[in-house]
Amino acid sequence: MIFQLILIFIMIILAVAASLFKDLINAVVACAAVSLITSILFYFLQAPDVAMAEAAIGAGLTTAVFIIAIRKTERYEK
Amino acid sequence: MRRIVSIIILIIIAVGFIFAFSKIPFGKDKINVANYYIKKGIKQTGAVNIVTSVVLNYRGFDTLGEVTVLFIAAVGLGAVLFVERKIQKNMDDKEDKTKRASLILRTGSRLLFPLILLFGAYIFVHGHLTPGGGFQGGAIIASGFLLMYLAFPKQRINKKTSGLAESLSGLIFVGIGLLGLVFSGYFLTNFLPKGIPNTLFSAGIIPIIYIAIGFKVGFELTGIIDDLLERSR
Numbered sequence: 653m654i655f656q657l658i659l660i661f662i663m664i665i666l667a668v669a670a671s672l673f674k675d676l677i678n679a680v681v682a683c684a685a686v687s688l689i690t691s692i693l694f695y696f697l698q699a700p701d702v703a704m705a706e707a708a709i710g711a712g713l714t715t716a717v718f719i720i721a722i723r724k725t726e727r728y729e730k
Numbered sequence: 731m732r733r734i735v736s737i738i739i740l741i742i743i744a745v746g747f748i749f750a751f752s753k754i755p756f757g758k759d760k761i762n763v764a765n766y767y768i769k770k771g772i773k774q775t776g777a778v779n780i781v782t783s784v785v786l787n788y789r790g791f792d793t794l795g796e797v798t799v800l801f802i803a804a805v806g807l808g809a810v811l812f813v814e815r816k817i818q819k820n821m822d823d824k825e826d827k828t829k830r831a832s833l834i835l836r837t838g839s840r841l842l843f844p845l846i847l848l849f850g851a852y853i854f855v856h857g858h859l860t861p862g863g864g865f866q867g868g869a870i871i872a873s874g875f876l877l878m879y880l881a882f883p884k885q886r887i888n889k890k891t892s893g894l895a896e897s898l899s900g901l902i903f904v905g906i907g908l909l910g911l912v913f914s915g916y917f918l919t920n921f922l923p924k925g926i927p928n929t930l931f932s933a934g935i936i937p938i939i940y941i942a943i944g945f946k947v948g949f950e951l952t953g954i955i956d957d958l959l960e961r962s963r
Binding site for chain 1: 872
C-alpha cells in the first residue's frame with residue numbers, strides 16, 4: 653500500500669514536471685514515465701491486461717509518435 | 731415559449747434519469763450483469779479469462795467497432811501523409827544522411843526483436859487463457875517493429891505484405907461473424923465446439939478472432955509508425 657502511494661506521488665511529480673519542461677523531449681519522456689507507473693498501478697489493481705496495453709501503447713508507441721513530431725517541428729517551447 | 735418547452739423537456743428527461751438511476755444498486759457487491767458473467771461465463775463461452783469472454787463473446791460487436799475505429803484512424807493518417815509525401819519527395823532526394831544507430835542499440839534490438847514478436851504472439855494466442863489478447867499482443871508486436879525502426883532507420887516493412895495481412899485478418903473477423911449468422915442465426919455467435927476449458931484449443935471462435943485482431947492491430951500500428959517516419963525524413 654505504501655509502495656503504491658509512493659508510486660502515485662512520483663507520478664504526480666512527473667506529470668507536473670511534464671507540463672513545466674521547456675525542452676519538449678524531456679516532457680515526452682516524463683509522460684512516458686507517467687504511463688509506465690500507471691501500468692504498474694494497473695497491475696496492482698488486478699488489471700494485468702490493461703497494464704500490458706498501457707505499457708506497450710502509452711510508454712512505447714505514443715512516445716515514439718511524439719518524438720517523431722518533435723523532430724519534425726521544434727524542440728524547445730518558446 | 732421555446733424556453734418553457736425546453737425546460738419541460740429537460741424536467742421530463744431528469745425524471746426519467748432519476749427513475750433509472752434509483753434502480754441501480756450502487757455500493758452493492760456486484761451488479762447483475764457482472765454476476766452473470768462471473769457465474770456463467772466459463773460454461774457459456776469456454777474461455778477461462780472472463781475479460782476475454784466479455785470482450786469477444788458477449789460484446790463481440792463492440793470489439794468489431796473498436797477495430798474499425800483503429801482502422802479508420804490508420805487509413806486517415808496514411809491518406810493525409812500520402813498527399814504531403816508527393817510534394818516533399820523532390821526535396822529529400824539529395825540529403826539522405828540518416829545516421830546509423832549505435833552498436834549497442836543495433837545488436838540489442840537484433841537479439842530482442844524475435845523474442846518480442848514471440849511474446850506478442852504468445853499474448854494473443856493465449857488470449858482466452860491468460861490476461862491480454864489481440865490488442866495487447868498487437869501493440870507489443872508493433873513496439874518490436876518500432877525498435878527495429880530505431881535501430882535500422884533505412885529499412886522499411888513491405889507495405890504490400892503488411893496491408894494484405896491486415897485486410898485479410900479484418901476479413902477473417904467479419905467472415906467468422908457472418909458464419910455465426912449462417913450457422914446459429916446471430917452475428918458473431920460462438921458456433922464452434924467449446925472444448926475443455928483451460929486448454930489451448932478451447933472457447934470456439936475466440937482464439938481465431940483474437941489471432942486475427944492481433945495481426946490487424948500489430949500491422950496497423952506498425953503502418954502508422956512507418957508512415958510517420960517516412961514523412962519525417
